[in-house]
Amino acid sequence: MLAFALGGFFPDLAAADELDDRYTGLWRPNAFLCEATPGGVRFPSRPTGEAAQPCDDGDMTLFNGLLCAVGEPLGCLGVKEALDRNSGQWYRSPRIRLNGNDRGGASFSPDMAMGVQLYLLKTKDIDSALRWLMWLHDHVPCWVELGGACLVRAPVPRFCTDPPKPGDKQNFECTVRPGDAAALSATVSWLQEKAGMQPLPSGSLRAYLGSWSGKTAGFVKLGAECNRVGFSQHLVAVGILLERMMGSTHPDLEVAAKLLVSGEERSCATFKTMGDPNNAFFRWLAEGSTQAVKDQVLARCPAPDRLPTPPLHQWQWEREDADKAWEHSSYWDCVFMYRLLKPS
Numbered sequence: 149m150l151a152f153a154l155g156g157f158f159p160d161l162a163a164a165d166e167l168d169d170r171y172t173g174l175w176r177p178n179a180f181l182c183e184a185t186p187g188g189v190r191f192p193s194r195p196t197g198e199a200a201q202p203c204d205d206g207d208m209t210l211f212n213g214l215l216c217a218v219g220e221p222l223g224c225l226g227v228k229e230a231l232d233r234n235s236g237q238w239y240r241s242p243r244i245r246l247n248g249n250d251r252g253g254a255s256f257s258p259d260m261a262m263g264v265q266l267y268l269l270k271t272k273d274i275d276s277a278l279r280w281l282m283w284l285h286d287h288v289p290c291w292v293e294l295g296g297a298c299l300v301r302a303p304v305p306r307f308c309t310d311p312p313k314p315g316d317k318q319n320f321e322c323t324v325r326p327g328d329a330a331a332l333s334a335t336v337s338w339l340q341e342k343a344g345m346q347p348l349p350s351g352s353l354r355a356y357l358g359s360w361s362g363k364t365a366g367f368v369k370l371g372a373e374c375n376r377v378g379f380s381q382h383l384v385a386v387g388i389l390l391e392r393m394m395g396s397t398h399p400d401l402e403v404a405a406k407l408l409v410s411g412e413e414r415s416c417a418t419f420k421t422m423g424d425p426n427n428a429f430f431r432w433l434a435e436g437s438t439q440a441v442k443d444q445v446l447a448r449c450p451a452p453d454r455l456p457t458p459p460l461h462q463w464q465w466e467r468e469d470a471d472k473a474w475e476h477s478s479y480w481d482c483v484f485m486y487r488l489l490k491p492s
Contacts, residue, residue: 179479184242191226205241206251213263218487227267236283254321256308327367333357365398372404374416382466429465449482
């Protein structure tokens with residue numbers, strides 16, 4: 149009776165209690181951990197449901213970066229251990245770093261780079277940052293080579309060195325696009341200013357990042373206006389979070405957050421798109437830790453009488469509403485929202 153009375157008069161209190169109960173009793177205990185090697189480092193992942201290879205970890209450097217950003221230590225560990233500290237190359241997960249990429253796609257991507265940057269901002273891990281940035285600096289493609297020495301490097305760096313797909317001159321999954329460069333430029337500047345990281349050496353990487361410096365908010369707003377519903381808009385949301393972690397209050401970020409939750413259809417180039425007002429992550433970016441966001445999380449995340457159906461492979465905030473991805477929640481998506489709503 150007391151719990152009912154509290155819920156009636158203080159809905160915030162009741163929702164907070166239920167969030168705590170579900171996090172401690174259901175979401176966190178059931179969130180899958182992958183072993184990088186048998187008996188080795190365990191990090192957050194989604195399960196494949198297959199005994200031979202149980203880890204659906206092809207995108208985990210992004211998701212672990214998000215978990216790290218909201219204070220989940222195992223998320224930070226998952227990103228840190230995905231770095232080859234000898235070479236400076238970052239991978240999609242610790243297991244993939246050690247065993248090779250059996251999950252498809254390039255060995256790394258712009259999406260994964262966002263996860264790395266979330267980790268670097270959260271931890272100020274300057275040593276790892278410099279190892280990675282020097283790898284990027286050293287692996288800009290060579291345009292003109294003579295006697296085994298590179299005379300002219302390309303102006304555009306890359307996140308990975310995977311070979312091109314048939315018919316392509318380069319692997320475009322690896323390319324550092326202008327929006328990626330703007331975000332990375334902001335991250336590098338923040339690490340130099342706030343964490344004492346040394347300047348980058350002269351070269352294509354430094355020049356390219358410098359050419360897009362200060363333009364991140366504009367790219368984020370454009371993405372919110374034009375990206376299709378689903379994972380493309382989720383990347384915009386990650387971009388907003390990244391900028392806010394660096395203290396940016398640019399008005400375009402607020403506009404972008406509101407566009408992500410707008411249910412009104414809008415035109416962009418040759419297609420139409422709209423936001424997703426039922427996405428709790430997007431809504432948190434637009435309005436903060438409101439009662440409506442808490443209720444949305446409780447409605448879409450697993451409950452004792454409403455468990456997800458295997459395979460538990462979804463990070464629901466990157467899916468459009470029509471996909472009903474919450475029915476296959478990996479639990480980590482809900483751990484993420486809990487920590488956003490109740491930062492430690």
